[in-house]
Amino acid sequence: MSSLSTVDVVWVLTSAALVFMMQAGFCCLESGYVRSKNSVNVAAKNFADFCISAGIFWAVGFGLMFGASDNGIVGVSGFLFAESSDPSHIAFFVFQLMFCGAATTIVSGAVAERTTYVGYLMIAIVISLVIYPLFGHWAWGGADGGAPGWLAALGFVDFAGSTVVHSVAGWVGLAAVLIIGPRDGRFDGTGGNFRSHSLPLSALGVFTIWVGWIGFNGGSTLAANDAVPLIVFNTLIAGAFGGLASIVLAPAIFGRSDVPSMLNGALAGLVAITAPAHAVGPESAVVIGLIGGMLCMAATYMLERFRIDDVLSAFPVHAVAGVWGTLSVALFGQPEILATGLGRFDQFLVQGAGALTAAVWAFGLGFILLKIINRVYPLRVPLDAERVGLNISEHDQSTEQLDLLQAMEFQRVTGDYSRPIPVEPNSETGDIAAQYNRVLQNLYNAKLDAETANNAKSDFLASMSHELRTPLNAIMGFSEVITNQYFGPVGSAKYQDYANDIMSSGKHLLSLVNDILDLSKIESGRNTLIRKEICPREAFDEALKIAKNAIDCSQIYFETRVADSVPPLYVDERAIKQVLLNLLFNAVKFTPGGGHVTLKATYANNLHVLEVVDTGGGIAPENLKKITEPFAQLQANPHIAKMGTGLGLAIAKALVEAHGGELRITSEVGKGTSVRVVLPRQQNAAAE
Numbered sequence: 001m002s003s004l005s006t007v008d009v010v011w012v013l014t015s016a017a018l019v020f021m022m023q024a025g026f027c028c029l030e031s032g033y034v035r036s037k038n039s040v041n042v043a044a045k046n047f048a049d050f051c052i053s054a055g056i057f058w059a060v061g062f063g064l065m066f067g068a069s070d071n072g073i074v075g076v077s078g079f080l081f082a083e084s085s086d087p088s089h090i091a092f093f094v095f096q097l098m099f100c101g102a103a104t105t106i107v108s109g110a111v112a113e114r115t116t117y118v119g120y121l122m123i124a125i126v127i128s129l130v131i132y133p134l135f136g137h138w139a140w141g142g143a144d145g146g147a148p149g150w151l152a153a154l155g156f157v158d159f160a161g162s163t164v165v166h167s168v169a170g171w172v173g174l175a176a177v178l179i180i181g182p183r184d185g186r187f188d189g190t191g192g193n194f195r196s197h198s199l200p201l202s203a204l205g206v207f208t209i210w211v212g213w214i215g216f217n218g219g220s221t222l223a224a225n226d227a228v229p230l231i232v233f234n235t236l237i238a239g240a241f242g243g244l245a246s247i248v249l250a251p252a253i254f255g256r257s258d259v260p261s262m263l264n265g266a267l268a269g270l271v272a273i274t275a276p277a278h279a280v281g282p283e284s285a286v287v288i289g290l291i292g293g294m295l296c297m298a299a300t301y302m303l304e305r306f307r308i309d310d311v312l313s314a315f316p317v318h319a320v321a322g323v324w325g326t327l328s329v330a331l332f333g334q335p336e337i338l339a340t341g342l343g344r345f346d347q348f349l350v351q352g353a354g355a356l357t358a359a360v361w362a363f364g365l366g367f368i369l370l371k372i373i374n375r376v377y378p379l380r381v382p383l384d385a386e387r388v389g390l391n392i393s394e395h396d397q398s399t400e401q402l403d404l405l406q407a408m409e410f411q412r413v414t415g416d417y418s419r420p421i422p423v424e425p426n427s428e429t430g431d432i433a434a435q436y437n438r439v440l441q442n443l444y445n446a447k448l449d450a451e452t453a454n455n456a457k458s459d460f461l462a463s464m465s466h467e468l469r470t471p472l473n474a475i476m477g478f479s480e481v482i483t484n485q486y487f488g489p490v491g492s493a494k495y496q497d498y499a500n501d502i503m504s505s506g507k508h509l510l511s512l513v514n515d516i517l518d519l520s521k522i523e524s525g526r527n528t529l530i531r532k533e534i535c536p537r538e539a540f541d542e543a544l545k546i547a548k549n550a551i552d553c554s555q556i557y558f559e560t561r562v563a564d565s566v567p568p569l570y571v572d573e574r575a576i577k578q579v580l581l582n583l584l585f586n587a588v589k590f591t592p593g594g595g596h597v598t599l600k601a602t603y604a605n606n607l608h609v610l611e612v613v614d615t616g617g618g619i620a621p622e623n624l625k626k627i628t629e630p631f632a633q634l635q636a637n638p639h640i641a642k643m644g645t646g647l648g649l650a651i652a653k654a655l656v657e658a659h660g661g662e663l664r665i666t667s668e669v670g671k672g673t674s675v676r677v678v679l680p681r682q683q684n685a686a687a688e
Contacts, residue, residue, distance in 0.1 A: 004088040008223045012091040015219020019098035022212035023050055023105060028205030030109045032198040033260065033312055037389025038113045039197055040397040045108045045120050052121060053104040053128035057097050064133035066096070069141050072150035074134060092144055095219055099161060102216075103132045103169045109312030110173030111379075113194075114183050114386050117394040119379035126369050127172055131362050132165075139164050139354060143222075155340035155347065156354040157333070160220035162275030162325035163358045170319025171362035173310065179370050180380045182309030184387065199259045206263045210239055213270050217277045231277045235270065238277075238289030242269015242321075245293030253297070260313075261297060267317045268296035272325035279333035288328045292321040323355045400429035408436070417444045479503035529572040529658060531682065536569055536601035536610065537562040543580040544599070547588060555593030562601040569608055570682040575655045576610075582648035583612040583675050590616035590673070603681075610677040619667035628653045628663065652677075 004012065027046040031039045053061075058081055067075025081093055104127045111120065139158050141149030158164050183194070196202065217235045218228050246265025250258040272292030273285055280288065299316035303309075310316070329338070330348035340347060373379065380386075385393030392398060398406075407421035420437035424430035482490060482499035490496060540560050547553065569576065580599075587597045591614045600611040619627060628649045653663045661679040 003086070004091065004223065006087075009087050009091045011224035011228075012095050012219055012222055015215030016091070016095040016098050018212045018215025019095070019102065019219065020212075022098075022102055022209050022216065025205045025208030025210075025212055026102075026105050026109070028208060029202050029263070030112060030205070030312055032201030032203075032205060033109070033196050034112050035194055035389070036197040036399050036401050037391055039391065039399070041117065041390035041394050042108070042112065044117060044395055046105055048117075048121055049104045049108060049124040050101045052124045053101045054097055056125065056128045057100040057133070061100055061128055061133040062093055062096065065136040066141065066144050066146070069137065069147040069149060072138065072141065072148065072153055075137050075141060089144070092222065095222075099165055099216075100128055100132055103161075103165045104128050106166065106169035106314055106318050107173040107176060110170075110310045110314035111176045111180055112311040113390065114380055115176075115180055116377075116379060116381050117390070119373070119377060122373050122377065123172070123176055123370060123379070126366065126373075127169065130369070131172060131366055132168055135168055135358060135361055136164050138357070151350075151354050151357065154353070155342045155350045157279075157329050157338055157340060157347075157351070158275045158326060158354065159278045159329075160217045160274045162271055162273075162322040163355055165322075166271045166274065166318035167322030167326070167355065167358045168362040170315045170317070170322060171359050172366040173314040174308075174319065175363050175367035176370055176379070177308055177310050177315075179367065179374055182307060183311070184383055186309045187307045196260070202263060203259070206266060209267065210236075210270065213239070213274075217274055221278070227278055230281075233282060234273055234277045234280060234285035237282055238273035238285045238292070239266045239270040241286050241289035242266050242272065242293035242296070245269075245290045246297060249294065249297055253301075261300075264296055264300070264313050264317050265293035268292040268321035271318055271321040272328065275322075275325040276329040276333050279329065279337040281334075284328075284332035288325065288332065291328075292324055295320050295324050319359075323359075326351050326355045400424050404429055404433055404436075407433075411440075417447070476503055529575060531570050531572055533568040533570050534573050534576070536566055536608070539569070539573075539576060539580060539610075540599045540601070543577055543584055546577075546581060547584045551585065551588055553588055556588060556591055557594075557596045559596065559598045560600075561598065563603075566601050566603045566608070567681070569679065571659055571679065572655075575658070576677075579652045579655050579677060580610070580612070582652045583677075586648055586675075587612050587614035587616065587673070590614065592616065595672075606681040608677075608679040608681060610679070611674060613672065613674045615672040618669040618671055618673055619665075620669055621667075624665055624667060627665065649675075 023046060027043060030046070031042045034042055060079055062081050063077055063079035064075045067077035067079070070076050104124050107123055107127060108120065111123070115123075138149040138151040139156055140152065141147070142152060186194070213235050214232050218232045221227050221231065243262050243266030246261040247257070250256070250261045254261070269289030269292045272288050273280075276284070276288065296313065296316040299320040300310075300313050303313075303315065308315075327348065330344055330351045333347070335342075335344075335347075338347065340350075342350060370379065381390065381393055389399075389402060392402065403424075404421065411417055411421070417440055420440060421433055423433045423437065479499045479502040481487070483496060483503060485496070490499075537560065540562065544558060544560070584597070584599075591597055595615040596613075597615075598611075598613040600609075600613065602609045602611075649663075656663045656677050656679070659679055660682075661677060664676040664678060665673065666676075667673040
């Protein structure tokens with residue numbers, strides 16, 4: 001390239017610094033737009049992709065793009081750039097390196113929130129090593145004074161990179177998005193549009209990018225000449241009208257002012273003016289920016305219609321607006337400035353050919369290469385990693401909000417509400433945590449009050465055992481005397497019927513009182529376990545004998561299965577027999593005539609399992625959690641429901657848990673129910 005003056009070199013380097021600022025802008029834009037659980041990942045990607053693109057561009061990219069041309073296809077010299085004698089050449093290299101970095105980082109926004117860190121770096125390598133420098137040679141080859149690339153030779157004009165930088169990156173982003181797929185919950189009706197972490201940060205990012213664009217377009221003159229002021233003016237005004245288009249259209253489309261649409265509209269206007277900035281007047285720049293903003297909104301709408309999840313709308317902003325800007329060169333560009341010797345129609349055909357070539361090259365090759373990479377190394381993180389956030393899964397970095405959610409989840413899982421969650425001082429998350437702790441303390445105090453009241457009730461009932469049972473026993477005893485006429489006839493036969501009713505009702509009431517007192521005794525901690533060794537088979541036989549004498553079991557088939565290898569149980573004999581009786585009564589009560597009730601005992605992994613299986617009607621899944629609650633009566637048939645108190649399973653569960661065991665219930669409607677008593681193996685210390 002021809003030697004630049006010192007002023008020109010300073011301007012090019014200053015412009016390069018402004019373009020470098022765009023990296024910070026893209027980082028802020030994406031960090032603010034994604035959810036906070038992925039913000040650290042965005043910073044890591046943006047930092048790493050610039051380092052990668054800079055290294056590759058120095059080693060290979062600059063030579064492929066601006067080296068001596070081989071038939072206008074590829075550069076074949078200038079690798080491992082090391083020229084230090086020509087400041088002009090060095091300034092040109094630095095300026096173009098920033099363009100390569102910008103093209104690479106654009107894809108980051110498209111694939112945000114679900115791409116592996118290493119997978120994204122592979123995408124960055126593909127862009128900066130192959131796709132960007134080769135297309136750049138076709139369009140810009142010879143910019144440093146050598147032979148032009150084949151597109152440039154046709155008369156293709158892309159002043160600062162609407163197609164070379166932005167469309168190429170946008171098409172690669174689309175290919176990557178199609179391969180990786182949408183974020184979890186984005187289009188399944190549960191997630192919708194995810195809430196951004198910080199739109200003010202995104203707005204700051206756009207302003208930073210906008211400032212950087214002054215160098216992006218203004219520095220592409222490669223000289224501090226009279227054209228720079230108009231180029232900068234066109235850049236600023238096109239971006240403003242791109243944003244204005246979105247400001248006006250968003251309320252009509254969304255019914256509200258949509259901040260992301262405004263930001264993207266401004267960026268689309270900037271992308272669109274990048275190709276013709278040097279060859280159009282302000283009026284044309286206004287039109288180009290307006291149409292760029294409108295096309296961006298239309299393309300964003302179409303992506304959502306086709307369920308394509310481009311997080312930052314990289315394709316609408318950079319590819320679609322880039323195509324429009326490239327075509328606008330022919331529509332609005334001044335021929336004397338373009339200096340291609342082509343009429344407007346021919347120029348339009350050449351511009352269209354360039355835009356189409358970029359689409360086929362960047363999307364086609366990008367899709368093929370990324371598809372191959374995805375088969376070898378998945379580009380997408382696992383679903384659980386995506387849900388927890390890439391800050392944690394990819395970088396082991398947490399955030400205040402995530403720490404808060406994890407603390408809340410720990411309390412939900414453990415049920416321990418006695419300790420407050422940590423409070424980060426002087427932060428919004430800390431304010432939420434502090435308020436949560438206040439509510440938590442009130443709930444915990446209410447819980448303690450309820451437990452105290454319940455314990456008092458249980459203590460009262462447990463201590464009232466004698467006072468409640470004695471009158472009932474007297475009523476039942478005297479009614480039995482009258483019924484059996486121990487002291488002679490009672491006269492009318494109705495008296496005997498009444499006495500029978502009194503005795504029957506008394507037995508039912510005594511059964512209810514006994515169950516309530518038993519449960520209260522357990523809850524109050526007065527139920528002391530007296531452990532001894534018992535044989536599972538003998539426990540089954542005794543429970544069956546009692547059950548058959550207590551209720552009519554004549555039409556039900558019973559089976560007992562106890563393997564010889566099952567060791568004795570070391571339990572409270574009375575408690576376990578009560579558990580078995582309650583389970584047997586339930587099984588018999590809900591098993592129709594001709595059904596089966598099976599009692600099984602097994603032993604494995606230091607666990608005793610006593611199981612009662614019936615072929616009754618079964619229990620609906622939504623009722624399984626309710627049946628162990630006190631007084632639960634899930635049977636719709638009143639003749640069956642009145643047979644129990646609704647405390648049998650609650651008592652059985654409490655007694656099993658007192659042994660350190662667990663009551664497990666499985667059921668299928670129409671097939672029957674299985675209730676398993678799982679007890680840890682305990683041994684008699686005296687026997688040892």
